[in-house]
Amino acid sequence: xxxxxxxxxxxxxxxxxxxxxxxxxxxxxxxxxxxxxxxxxxxxxxxxxxxxxxxxxxxxxxxxxxxxxxxxxxxxxxxxxxxxxxxxxxxxxxxxxxxxxxxxxxxxxxxxxxxxxxxxxxxxxxxxxxxxxxxxxxxxxxxxxxxxxxxxxxxxxxxxxxxxxxxxxxxxxxxxxxxxxxxxxxxxx
Amino acid sequence: xxxxxxxxxxxxxxxxxxxxxxxxxxxxxxxxxxxxxxxxxxxxxxxxxxxxxxxxxxxxxxxxxxxxxxxxxxxxxxxxxxxxxxxxxxxxxxxxxxxxxxxxxxxxxxxxxxxxxxxxxxxxxxxxxxxxxxxxxxxxxxxxxxxxxxxxxxxx
Numbered sequence: 204x205x206x207x208x209x210x211x212x213x214x215x216x217x218x219x220x221x222x223x224x225x226x227x228x229x230x231x232x233x234x235x236x237x238x239x240x241x242x243x244x245x246x247x248x249x250x251x252x253x254x255x256x257x258x259x260x261x262x263x264x265x266x267x268x269x270x271x272x273x274x275x276x277x278x279x280x281x282x283x284x285x286x287x288x289x290x291x292x293x294x295x296x297x298x299x300x301x302x303x304x305x306x307x308x309x310x311x312x313x314x315x316x317x318x319x320x321x322x323x324x325x326x327x328x329x330x331x332x333x334x335x336x337x338x339x340x341x342x343x344x345x346x347x348x349x350x351x352x353x354x355x356x357x358x359x360x361x362x363x364x365x366x367x368x369x370x371x372x373x374x375x376x377x378x379x380x381x382x383x384x385x386x387x388x389x390x391x392x
Numbered sequence: 393x394x395x396x397x398x399x400x401x402x403x404x405x406x407x408x409x410x411x412x413x414x415x416x417x418x419x420x421x422x423x424x425x426x427x428x429x430x431x432x433x434x435x436x437x438x439x440x441x442x443x444x445x446x447x448x449x450x451x452x453x454x455x456x457x458x459x460x461x462x463x464x465x466x467x468x469x470x471x472x473x474x475x476x477x478x479x480x481x482x483x484x485x486x487x488x489x490x491x492x493x494x495x496x497x498x499x500x501x502x503x504x505x506x507x508x509x510x511x512x513x514x515x516x517x518x519x520x521x522x523x524x525x526x527x528x529x530x531x532x533x534x535x536x537x538x539x540x541x542x543x544x545x546x547x548x
Contacts, residue, residue: 213413214409216413217409217412217413217416220413220416220417220420221416223420224416224419224420224423227420227423227424227427228423230427231423231426231427236448236449236452236455236511236539236541237446237447237448237449237541237542237544238443238446238447238449238511238512238539238540238541238542239443239445239446239447239539239540239542240447240509240537240538240539240540241538241539241540242536242537242538243527243530243531243535243536243537243538244531244536245531245534245536246528246531246532246534327520327524328520329519329520329521329524330519330520330521331519331520332516332517332518332519332520333441333514333515333516333517333518333519333520333523334441334516334517336520336523337441337443337516337540337542338441338442338443340540341443341444341445341542344445345444345445348445
């Protein structure tokens with residue numbers, strides 16, 4: 204009998220597989236895309252400016268100019284201070300005259316409760332940087348989220364994220380998120 | 393050294409490593425399947441802005457992306473440095489967005505269509521003019537649920 208051809212060693216198979224495994228381990232990115240979630244308003248064909256219905260004290264005007272400066276209710280402020288201002292406006296803890304009115308409403312879990320009529324109005328220039336715009340929106344959304352979190356802690360004793368759907372809905376009713384973005388100017392004029 | 397002598401009949405036989413490749417292959421296949429390779433080649437430079445109030449995009453299949461940013465170096469001779477829109481692999485204008493949204497919607501199940509999210513990946517130095525135009529187009533095509541893609545802000 205002629206000499207047998209030697210068998211291919213199978214012991215290195217594991218090494219090859221390990222190498223491939225390590226390659227995929229390194230290249231895999233398990234990152235989840237995250238971002239600031241917003242809902243756009245419905246598109247309306249004839250854009251009616253319906254500001255007359257809302258009283259001046261109920262509107263929190265935020266203007267961002269082309270140099271990325273912030274004008275809030277007539278004051279020039281920094282982005283870092285915006286969250287406090289927005290919280291104060293939406294909560295109006297001492298029922299002051301220059302802050303928004305409240306209406307009494309029946310809400311499940313809460314009973315009759317005063318709900319603010321405040322609306323945040325955000326207007327920016329065409330030359331505003333997107334980064335600034337997002338930072339401002341982030342602060343405004345953050346202010347409302349913080350108020351909801353505080354209410355949730357004091358009412359249910361746990362974080363807003365951990366509440367039942369019905370309870371979250373009640374909190375959303377008590378602290379509404381009314382951020383209106385102005386229609387772009389200079390289109391129909 | 394009789395303690396280490398093999399085949400004395402008392403010690404345990406060595407653990408067989410013959411199944412090792414199988415185990416490793418199993419892991420390998422798991423990672424090969426779960427890896428998502430980037431399907432879109434970005435033609436624009438995007439540095440996402442920072443934010444704190446983030447929510448996650450959970451169902452990848454329901455998300456359609458719109459990229460806006462400065463064209464990459466190799467395109468700058470053709471397109472200049474002004475921010476441009478990229479949809480899938482192509483350059484686009486603001487007017488193309490409605491068609492894109494409709495095409496994306498057609499590609500999904502009817503039951504899933506109302507849960508669709510548009511993720512806006514926009515460079516932080518872009519001017520708001522183009523962003524506002526995109527938002528108006530999205531409103532016209534009734535894609536109202538959007539997500540401004542951003543990075544988590546590091547607390548200092």
